[in-house]
Amino acid sequence: MSNKIYTTRKAFMADIPAILDLINKYAAQGIMLPRTEFELSEFIRDFTIILDGQKLIGCAALHFYGPSVAEVRSLAVDPAYKGTGAGRVLMEAIDREAIDFDLSSLFAFTYVPGFFAKMGYDEVDRNVLPLKAWKDCLRCPKFQACDEIAVLKRLKPEEPRKIEAFPIYAPTIALPKPTGH
Numbered sequence: 001m002s003n004k005i006y007t008t009r010k011a012f013m014a015d016i017p018a019i020l021d022l023i024n025k026y027a028a029q030g031i032m033l034p035r036t037e038f039e040l041s042e043f044i045r046d047f048t049i050i051l052d053g054q055k056l057i058g059c060a061a062l063h064f065y066g067p068s069v070a071e072v073r074s075l076a077v078d079p080a081y082k083g084t085g086a087g088r089v090l091m092e093a094i095d096r097e098a099i100d101f102d103l104s105s106l107f108a109f110t111y112v113p114g115f116f117a118k119m120g121y122d123e124v125d126r127n128v129l130p131l132k133a134w135k136d137c138l139r140c141p142k143f144q145a146c147d148e149i150a151v152l153k154r155l156k157p158e159e160p161r162k163i164e165a166f167p168i169y170a171p172t173i174a175l176p177k178p179t180g181h
C-alpha cells in the first residue's frame, strides 16, 4: 500500500477526455463497457474522480436507479496506480455520496468481486437486479453470455429488505430479443 495522499472530487466537463481515455483503454481489453463523449457529457454529474496532485488517476460513477438504490459503474484506476489504495479511496467517496442521498443499497456488475467484497459488497443472484438489463446490457457485446457478477451493498443494515420493496426488484421482466446488428 502506498503512502500517497490522494484527493477526490466530483468530475467537471474538462475531465471528460482523461476519463474516456481511462475507461476505453480497459474497454479495449473487454474489462469494461466502452463510453462515448456524448454519454460522459450526459452522465458527468455521476462521476467522482481521484487525483494524484493534478493528475486524474481513477474514476467511479454513482448512477441512480430510484430513491433508494444506485449502481456503481465505470470504476477504473489507472494501471500505474493499481494496488495503491486508490480504488478504496474512490469507493469510500462513492459511499459518502450515497449516504448523503440517503440511499439504502448500492449494486454493481463486475469481474472483480474480490475487490467489491473488500468494499463490503455481497454477491447476489443477477436476477435480483433485472432493470440493469434494460439499460447498459442491451448494447453490450456480451449481452447473450454475460459473465459479470452482481454484487450488492446494503448501506442501512437496519432496513435489510428495503431493496425488495423497490420496483428494481422485479424478476418477471422479460427481455426483448436482440436485434443482431
Ligand SMILES: CC(C)(COP(=O)(O)OP(=O)(O)OC[C@H]1O[C@@H](n2cnc3c(N)ncnc32)[C@H](O)[C@@H]1OP(=O)(O)O)[C@@H](O)C(=O)NCCC(=O)NCCS
Binding pocket: 026, 031, 032, 073, 074, 075, 076, 077, 078, 081, 082, 083, 084, 085, 086, 087, 088, 089, 108, 109, 110, 111, 112, 113, 114, 115, 118
Ligand atoms: C478494481 C480496481 C478499481 C481496484 O483499484 P485499486 O486501486 O487497485 O484497489 P486498492 O489498491 O484500493 O485495493 C483495495 C483492496 O482491494 C483489494 N483488491 C484490489 N483489486 C482486487 C482484485 N482484483 N481482486 C481482489 N481484491 C482486490 C486490494 O488487495 C486491497 O485490499 P486490502 O485493503 O485488504 O489491502 C482496479 O484494479 C481497476 O481499475 N481495475 C480495472 C477496471 C475494473 O475492473 N473495474 C471494475 C469495473 S466493475
